[in-house]
Amino acid sequence: MIDTIIEVIDMSDVENSFRMIVRLKILHMIEGKKGLRRLAKMNPSLLLFGTIVAAIICLAIFADFISPHNPIVQDISSRLKAPSQEFLFGSDNFGRDVFSRVIHGSRSSVYIAISSVTVGTILGTIIGTFSAYQGGRIDLVLQRVMDTLLGFPSLVLAVVLVVSLGASSDVVIIAIAVALIPQVARLSRSHSLSIKEEDFVIAARTIGAQPLSVIFKHILPHTFGPIVAYAAGYVSVAIVAESALSFLGLGVPPPYPSLGGMLQEGRLYIEVAPWITIFPGIILSVSALSFALLGDALRDIFDPRDRFYNDSFFPWINRSNRKKM
Amino acid sequence: MRILPGDIVSWILSGGGEAIHSAEVREALRQELGLNDHLVVQYGRWLWRMINGEFGGRSLVNGQPIASIVARQFPVTLLLVAYTVILSIIISIPLGVLAASRRNQWQDFLVRLITIPGQALPNFWSALLILLGLVIIFRWSPPIVYTNPWEDLWNHFQIVLWPVLLLVWEHSSHIVRVTRAYVLVVIQENYILSARAKGLSQRHILSRHALRNALVPIVTMLGLQLGWLLSGTLILETIFGLPGLGGGLVQAALVRDYTVVQTLATLLVFAMLSVNLIIDLTYKIIDPRISFANQLTHHHNGS
Numbered sequence: 001m002i003d004t005i006i007e008v009i010d011m012s013d014v015e016n017s018f019r020m021i022v023r024l025k026i027l028h029m030i031e032g033k034k035g036l037r038r039l040a041k042m043n044p045s046l047l048l049f050g051t052i053v054a055a056i057i058c059l060a061i062f063a064d065f066i067s068p069h070n071p072i073v074q075d076i077s078s079r080l081k082a083p084s085q086e087f088l089f090g091s092d093n094f095g096r097d098v099f100s101r102v103i104h105g106s107r108s109s110v111y112i113a114i115s116s117v118t119v120g121t122i123l124g125t126i127i128g129t130f131s132a133y134q135g136g137r138i139d140l141v142l143q144r145v146m147d148t149l150l151g152f153p154s155l156v157l158a159v160v161l162v163v164s165l166g167a168s169s170d171v172v173i174i175a176i177a178v179a180l181i182p183q184v185a186r187l188s189r190s191h192s193l194s195i196k197e198e199d200f201v202i203a204a205r206t207i208g209a210q211p212l213s214v215i216f217k218h219i220l221p222h223t224f225g226p227i228v229a230y231a232a233g234y235v236s237v238a239i240v241a242e243s244a245l246s247f248l249g250l251g252v253p254p255p256y257p258s259l260g261g262m263l264q265e266g267r268l269y270i271e272v273a274p275w276i277t278i279f280p281g282i283i284l285s286v287s288a289l290s291f292a293l294l295g296d297a298l299r300d301i302f303d304p305r306d307r308f309y310n311d312s313f314f315p316w317i318n319r320s321n322r323k324k325m
Numbered sequence: 326m327r328i329l330p331g332d333i334v335s336w337i338l339s340g341g342g343e344a345i346h347s348a349e350v351r352e353a354l355r356q357e358l359g360l361n362d363h364l365v366v367q368y369g370r371w372l373w374r375m376i377n378g379e380f381g382g383r384s385l386v387n388g389q390p391i392a393s394i395v396a397r398q399f400p401v402t403l404l405l406v407a408y409t410v411i412l413s414i415i416i417s418i419p420l421g422v423l424a425a426s427r428r429n430q431w432q433d434f435l436v437r438l439i440t441i442p443g444q445a446l447p448n449f450w451s452a453l454l455i456l457l458g459l460v461i462i463f464r465w466s467p468p469i470v471y472t473n474p475w476e477d478l479w480n481h482f483q484i485v486l487w488p489v490l491l492l493v494w495e496h497s498s499h500i501v502r503v504t505r506a507y508v509l510v511v512i513q514e515n516y517i518l519s520a521r522a523k524g525l526s527q528r529h530i531l532s533r534h535a536l537r538n539a540l541v542p543i544v545t546m547l548g549l550q551l552g553w554l555l556s557g558t559l560i561l562e563t564i565f566g567l568p569g570l571g572g573g574l575v576q577a578a579l580v581r582d583y584t585v586v587q588t589l590a591t592l593l594v595f596a597m598l599s600v601n602l603i604i605d606l607t608y609k610i611i612d613p614r615i616s617f618a619n620q621l622t623h624h625h626n627g628s
Contacts, residue, residue, distance in 0.1 A: 150549060151601045153593055155556030156574065160590045163578045240447045244560055247449050248575050263453060270457050277457075281450040292445040 067100035124184025233295025417497035421504025443498030
């Protein structure tokens, strides 16, 4: 008995050191006198895309304060104005300020993307971890269901959901979350499977810990990092999916601006007033790309297993951080 | 599926505009279309028509038999997907192997530079840019009316070219990245080292030993990516005005043509699942070590 307890204490140390490695990696980069500079040197893509993503999120939160005009009120007298001092990005066919609409549009995009990824990630993690922990028949059945969902064309699923439930941002969030669940479930299952076999988990089960407490205290803290890293990448996918839906007219209903909807509306005027489509498109691409690349940078830290898949976008970044990390 | 049925009736009566009709007219139409029946009855009717070969009956909007809509739209999407998949395989597997064998050299960086935007950029945005660029720079826009290749090959080529190129960019970006990643993993194995020690050429090692062993995950990826590809056709068919299943689904969804949406979505999902089943069955050809008897258990411990 005493032997077991001593062993358990040892094991929990192993666990702590396990957890510490990840923490140290980040602290090591951020802490110290020249923290930012060091971070920039060791993992510049994390810093660069982290900053852009933070800026986009701030833009979304403070949209009301930043945008100079009301994004919805129409003013026919100033329709289709080219970009100028007053209308930074020009104005659209109803005389609405494109700059304000872009900011509000990215607000709804970011809001929908982040909420759908949150919902999808939480549900997917629960399913994946439960499936891995239980194993056996339950695991088999759950995996088959997830495989089937994974094979589903996600946009078709979204279209069917929107038709049956009506177009609103909540429905879009559900549609995207449903498409994400199987991917997250797969990921968290494979991570949980390897953690489950670690000695500290076996030790915890030996002393009779409840399944839920094993999952929450011992398994989830380890799978959490990789899952969050992937979630950042999924936000990019969700942003594109949301704008695709509103581009098709099946997303956020019209008067409120959405990036995809603006591209759709501006299409008719693309030769007369290209700025109506170009600016939302640029913002959309920048947000999608930076979330995706931030996800890549995070994955690099948290999930080194997939190192080859994640070789960084920028060659110079790749070399420096390989050597030093 | 039909929880909000008001929409389609007003859509048919007003012809898309905002006309107001008396309650009796609306009620008569609803009765005629069978929208007043219980949801279960409506669904049962659709299901029965699906099974007996009518493809779910008729369109609610214009009364066309859905079978004829599918017959018209299916070849368009099939061709689009076929072009894309074939071109993607031809382009991306060699590119992936090249990037892996020249890791961290300029070829690799170039491949990464092309594939990452291909994965992350929204394809409808690139499509709009291409249309805009074609009009402004070349004063040329694709023909408006779609024709099948056996009717007018040149017209078909012109209208299909850009959507296919965009789909290939997106589709092959994923395959290139997966190919590169798995070839890199395989290259570190001992049997590659021994092949090299035997004095086999690099070319032979890559194509015969490395790629062969990396092929299973690549083919799996091809199957899973098909879902994204279909989503892509949904959007690009709409933008480029191709009369395919994807564009048809979006059109039907916009006017709430429930029967058509149900049928088309079912067909697309069915197509996806059968392709993935076929891919599962080809594993044995690709990798003779896989046997289906113990594949289930094996597969589960592995992934």
